[in-house]
Amino acid sequence: MKTTAPGDTAPRTTPLRTAAGRTTAARTTAVRTAAARTAALAAVVVTIGLLPWLSGKDAALSVLRARSAEQVATEEALTAIRDDLGLGAGPLTLLGRWTAGVLQGDLGVSWVSGTEVLPSVLLGLGVSLALMGASLAVALLVALALCTGTVVRGARGTLRRGGTGGAPAAMLASVPEFLLATVLLIALGVWLGLLPTSGWQGPSSMVLPALAMGVPAGGLLGRLVDDALPAVFEERWVALWRASGVSPWRIACAALRRSMPAIVPQFGLVGVGLTGGAVAVETVFAVPGIGRTALGAAKAQDLPLLQGAVLALLVLGLTAGVLSHLVRARLLGPGLRDAALALPAPPRAPAGRAARTVPVVLAGLLTAGTGWGLLRDPFTVDVTARLSAPSWAHPLGTDGLGRDVLARLGHGAAATVGVALAVCLISCLFALAVGFLPSHSAGAADIANALPPVIVGILVAAALGPGTAGASVAVALISWPPLAAHASALVQETRAAGFLTAQKAIGSTPWWILTRHILPAVAGPVGRHALLRLPGIALALASLGFLGLGAQPPAPEWGLLLDESRAYVERAPWAALAPAAALALLAGFAVSLSSVTAPGRRAGTVRAGVAA
The missing domain is CATH 1.10.3720 (MetI-like fold)
Incomplete structure (x- = not known):
């Protein structure tokens, strides 16, 4: 909508028009970004589907060795395996068959065991989800312990020079899962004999793997929250609430609520970290999860099982990211979803x-x-x-x-x-x-x-x-x-x-x-x-x-x-x-x-x- 002020000859654009233009530009950018993400994700899925062809190895020979190590690799035997697995149809046909099977819930047949891949993937996925749930509980407890000092001091108005748990949180977040798993296995499993060191026999078998995955994830969560809280406690509403006699408990809860929208998208990184850490931790403790299944299939060149396991891990990681964005939208509410609520960087003291x-x-x-x-x-x-x-x-x-x-x-x-x-x-x-x-x-x-x-x-x-x-x-x-x-x-x-x-x-x-x-x-x-x-x-x-x-x-x-x-x-x-x-x-x-x-x-x- 154009308007003309008295004495002006050139039309002016109203703020409504400017806001509409910004909204259109934002939508265009969002559409382009979504299209780019879809194309990149499709490329990853295509790579997974073409693994039998991309490996550059004779898949028939790998299957023959896996099924019978003593059988002679004659051309007749290899041809029979290729015909049985459909490997001679070419990469595009192979990709089409695999994609059609995935859409129908069929992940194919294992080249090594000859059994259906889907039950093995679902079984490993169930174990990994239970382990990830326990790890997430550990992560939340660790993050809470790291942020307690900052929350208490900030609510009371005694917080100075940033958070109190940043350095310990950074140290915990930097420890690789496989390293922590090995140390826990040696210290608590071998030397002290307190907990099982391998297998999946009950809740006790879940403790060490959950600690190995949850402690670094808790360090990351604690670092994010501890870095965000000092800026929140410096906002005007905190001083107003404190002067009005609001209890420190309510101020602490409101500050946590205020800091969440800006950092919840980063929580998807924790889900990605748990997905990747599951492979190493499950290998260390011999847990029959989806990560160990994927690693074993890669080493055995059992490509159908590898395709299904990697696809499941990819879906887990992407689902964690999507859920984090949905939680952020829920926290913001419909009136603030398009608002920029990024928190400023917390004040940092000079390094001594x-x-x-x-x-x-x-x-x-x-x-x-x-x-x-x-x-x-x-x-x-x-x-x-x-x-x-x-x-x-x-x-x-x-x-x-x-x-x-x-x-x-x-x-x-x-x-x-x-x-x-x-x-x-x-x-x-x-x-x-x-x-x-x-x-x-x-x-x-x-x-x-x-x-x-x-x-x-x-x-x-x-x-x-x-x-x-x-x-x-x-x-x-x-x-x-x-x-x-x-x-x-x-x-x-x-x-x-x-x-x-x-x-x-x-x-x-x-x-x-x-x-x-x-x-x-x-x-x-x-x-x-x-x-x-x-x-x-x-x-x-x-x-x-x-x-x-x-x-x-x-x-x-x-x-x-x-x-x-x-x-x-x-x-x-x-x-x-x-x-x-x-x-x-x-x-x-x-x-x-x-x-x-x-x-x-x-x-x-x-x-x-x-x-x-």
């Missing part, structure tokens, strides 16, 4: 000398251990010294083949960090490229965020086979979205700068502006961001090695060392504790480094009265 010293100390310990181990031979086998306790000759003992644990730890650090650096560089370069096309990469980024490294590692291992190259590809595929989001924000900010308008006015070419102004302004911060993610990438590679999807024996890789030591953990726990301690130091270094380099931003103002 002790906080700046922690990453240096941890890096020094890792460097010293690596350097000492590099001076030794990691492949020398001495069967007479099998499982020897730590001594002067072998400071960290020996493994099941008599190899020096310190030597394998040192060489494994060099290999793990070297591969992580390569993956970090590739992710950074890719993020810089897609940072200039945010609307086209949004859907792929959302799907990549919804896929844990373990799930991607299983898919890549099924296509390329287990190994360092496959693990690197898997981690690189899910490492770029945060870097791409950072690059996209910097590109938009730089393009809006006034000096670029001046450059265009004096005739500078787009190529000159891109190479001399935009790229230098974006590449530096994104590169530093990528280096901060280097320890996390190394931990992701170690988790794939622990599951047998990464480096293969006799490579001295940290995750593989931890996996190999599980077979004799009762006799030689030091062989497992050494790589576990190294991974814990790496996780601590990542947390301390990120806390020191985090920008100290002061909380801004937000609309008052929202919680009311």
